[in-house]
Amino acid sequence: MATYPAVLSAKTVREAEQLWALTHGGSTWPLMVSAATSFVHRYQAAFNIRQPILVVAGQGNNGGDGYYIAKLLQQAGKPVLVFAPFGLPKQGLDAAQAMHEYLAEGGKIYATQAELTQAFVGLQTLSYQFSPTAKITYPVVIDALLGSGLARPLSQAGIDIINFINSNAQQVYAVDVPSGLDADTGQPMPVCVKATATHSFIAYKPGLLTANGPANCGELSLDSLGVETDVVLATDDKASSAAPKTSRWQYDPSFTRLPCRFGNTHKSCHGNVSVIAGIGNMAGAAIIASRAALHAGAGRVYLQCDPSHFAASLAQSPEIMFADNIHSVLASKAVLVVGPGLGRSEHARRVMTSILDPMHCNRQGLGVLDADALRYLAKHQQTVANWVITPHEAEAADLLGISAAEVTANRLVAALALYEKYQAVVVLKGAGTIVAHQAGVNFCHAGTPAMATPGMGDCLAGMIAALIAQGLSAVDAAITAVNWHASVGYQLAQTQRVVLASDICQQLKLTPL
Ligand SMILES: NC(=O)C1=CN([C@@H]2O[C@H](COP(=O)(O)OP(=O)(O)OC[C@H]3O[C@@H](n4cnc5c(N)ncnc54)[C@H](OP(=O)(O)O)[C@@H]3O)[C@@H](O)[C@H]2O)[C@@H](O)CC1
């Protein structure tokens, strides 16, 4: 079975480094050498330029990586400049040794932008026409200002440096974490580097994969540097049950669990999905969820809605069938999608009461609660262990009884709290979707701002239900659908400015077996 990289908090990564050192001669220095070597190797094509490469180095070990990278580039004969706006590394850190090795290679360090500009211009080839008033653009900047050790919001001076990088670099390659991004939450503090690519070390950190992480990391890669994380993870497993278990946080971007279809099959082998809509004017959402379930391969899809919506549904997808009433739907044992287009009427309340009746609520693989069903759940708090719940941040806030800003501030903590409270498989949607479940947490950093369009969540709900109907567990269905949905959206966004839920539905059926 494929194994996927672990995702660890910044603190756990530090513990892993220290444990590695204990069994490797007591020093973390070899890790810095490996990290810098891996970085230079990873971006060797981008670094193969004649113009000077700028390394912006901080005072900690992220800066240390930067100094060692600068040393390697210097050794390879590349023109390189190091800008150290926060000052030099403190003695005793690996970073100080890296700086000394860079200086020993004849490297230069600049403390101010004025000195840096002068040095950059001095290193230009003769063909470069410099005008004192022209804005300097650095073709390649290596961002080694701050990594996983970012400990507090940036001062104004720090903000200015990050803005300087973002507005004066053509391409930015970030070491470990884009500077200014909180490695655990993915929040900018309050600004962060917008990288072309980020090469991270030892393990992915949650903040690279959710919130502002995906957009600011650019192309993300990892080198474990051979550091075993199992040891720290085993320790973490012994933590109290209230503590988030980092042991099974994973970055698994695959959708290889998609069910295969074999020759002698029939639609009855692929399960039934029933989407329950309301009686108001919101049936569009339920129609999108139904279409998504069809296109994701459910054997039959029923829509339970007011007859006035039949014509519109059939015009979209003549394959959709209609269920008579909520009681026949519940009796049918189809996988349910409840919430999109349900509304908040008295009818919706009655539907929710029936659905959450313990008589129906006890079987496995019941389906997906989304949108209005989540608003109902927030009011009538009860555990929904056999369901997948798919809140966006505002719905998550409602379910947790906190503000949306608190959810945004730490999406991972919110997803874990939702799991603790409702016991369901939790899909916290938005940039960098998080799936929290009994066995851990899965991050999906695919997706694109082009997918921030109406109906996108309804589409995802239909897909999850279709995969449960085809035999996947609720957890596998949620992880697979989230990755499939985001990856199809990303592909479409290569040629479209916005991606609609209908586009995703169309594209799903083209996914090869
Ligand atoms: N050692 C190793 O083996 C390996 C280490 N690795 C690398 O080390 C990195 C982690 O290094 P790290 O722990 O030193 O943290 P780092 O990100 O450099 O930041 C700390 C510095 O920033 C400062 N600072 C903090 N907040 C600030 C703010 N808001 N504004 C301004 N300054 C602020 C803080 O100052 P202080 O709080 O002490 O005043 C301190 O000087 C990791 O990301 C990876 O790249 C890898 O190579 C693997 C092997």
Ligand SMILES: Nc1ncnc2c1ncn2[C@@H]1O[C@H](COP(=O)(O)OP(=O)(O)O)[C@@H](O)[C@H]1O
């Ligand atoms: N800004 C974004 N960046 C990356 N992916 C996004 C973004 N907006 C939406 N998506 C993708 O679309 C999914 C559903 O979108 P979302 O807007 O959160 O749902 P809803 O339609 O319920 O509001 C997300 O989980 C994510 O995969």
Ligand SMILES: [K+]
């Ligand atoms: K960095």
